Amino acid sequence: MDIYQHFRKEEIPFIQQVEDWKTNVGTMYEAKLSNFLDPRERDIVAAVVGQDDTVNVAFFGGVAAAERQRALLYPFYEHAEEDRFQVELFEVDYDRKFANIQHRDLLGALTSLGVKRELFGDITVTNEVLQFFVAEEIGDFVRLNLTKTGNMPLALRSQPLAKAVRTEEHWQEDAGFVSSLRLDVVIAAIYHLPRAKVKPYIERERVKLNWKVVDQPGTLVTEGDVISVRGKGRSKLIAVEERSRKGRLRIVYGRKRL
CATH class of the missing domain: 3.30.70.330 (RRM (RNA recognition motif) domain)
Structure with a gap:
């Protein structure tokens, strides 16, 4: 299976980097510790390593539920104690x-x-x-x-x-209808903004999709994506349901309580 088909084009350089990490650990039998990764990057690392018989991967960011965590790729015969994450x-x-x-x-x-x-x-x-x-x-x-x-x-x-003090994220779940899954359309629906006002936010790099700045209003959003709009908080697209009789998609989303 081609792993690249599951990710966006702009994520390919990071995928290739992780593939290099995995190869080096698997051939040199020396562990690789990454910098702090966001949840999307961790998904990529987990997907690349997969169910490998030679290389294992574990994540830790100081507390178990940390949003940003370091990845440790290590030979199968070692263990991922917390102090190894430095x-x-x-x-x-x-x-x-x-x-x-x-x-x-x-x-x-x-x-x-x-x-x-x-x-x-x-x-x-x-x-x-x-x-x-x-x-x-x-x-x-x-x-x-x-x-x-x-x-x-x-x-x-x-x-x-x-x-370390642990804090929990609280999401307020809601639903709405959109004509498409374009980023500007989805943001307008979730944040209750006129679409004309959303485009400048994106083009001025005030919007992040999966923790990465995006500047293209036509970028497509998929289930599980996390959106951040500067000054207006964070949201995530929980589900995309069937089209209504008028041809609009019903989306379920969560907004982080500020």
Whole structure:
């Protein structure tokens, strides 16, 4: 079976990279640890490795339900203990009387250091705690250089993974009708926006499909796809049902509660 037929054209370079990882592990018998992967990328890794007798794969991102996780491809005779994933947890202290740091603030502070997004994992923000995961190989760099966000001083403390705060995503399920599964049409239905206003969002790269920026309004959406619209939250296409008598498709979708 040709694995490429199950994925989008733009995902082929990553598929080929994973195939190289698998080949190297299978011939050299040396494990390969990836950077942090989003759920779509993990699906690709799992599909490429498949039910292989020589190479196994496991995922971990600091907590079991992390959205962003590292992949470990390893020979069949080894085990995937958590410490092999080299994930470090930082907790951020700051004066909450003068600021309320959000996910986007910490994300911006990290990227402003030149840290690539694939080198840090989930960011957890609650009323009491601000935490994030990073690859251990950049832990010292982050500890020394992440000293503020905006004008707010930060203090980082390394914590054991057992102290990671778990948060659950809550989705509000709903349904609607669309004329097609074009990205702009689906977004208009899910977010209750005029289609004319959706196109500029996409063309200005304010929309992500499966965690990747897309700029083509005509991109087709399929069941299971996750859509993010900047400033309007995240949604996912749960199901596509039969056409109505008027020829419109009924879709079931979930929106993340903000």
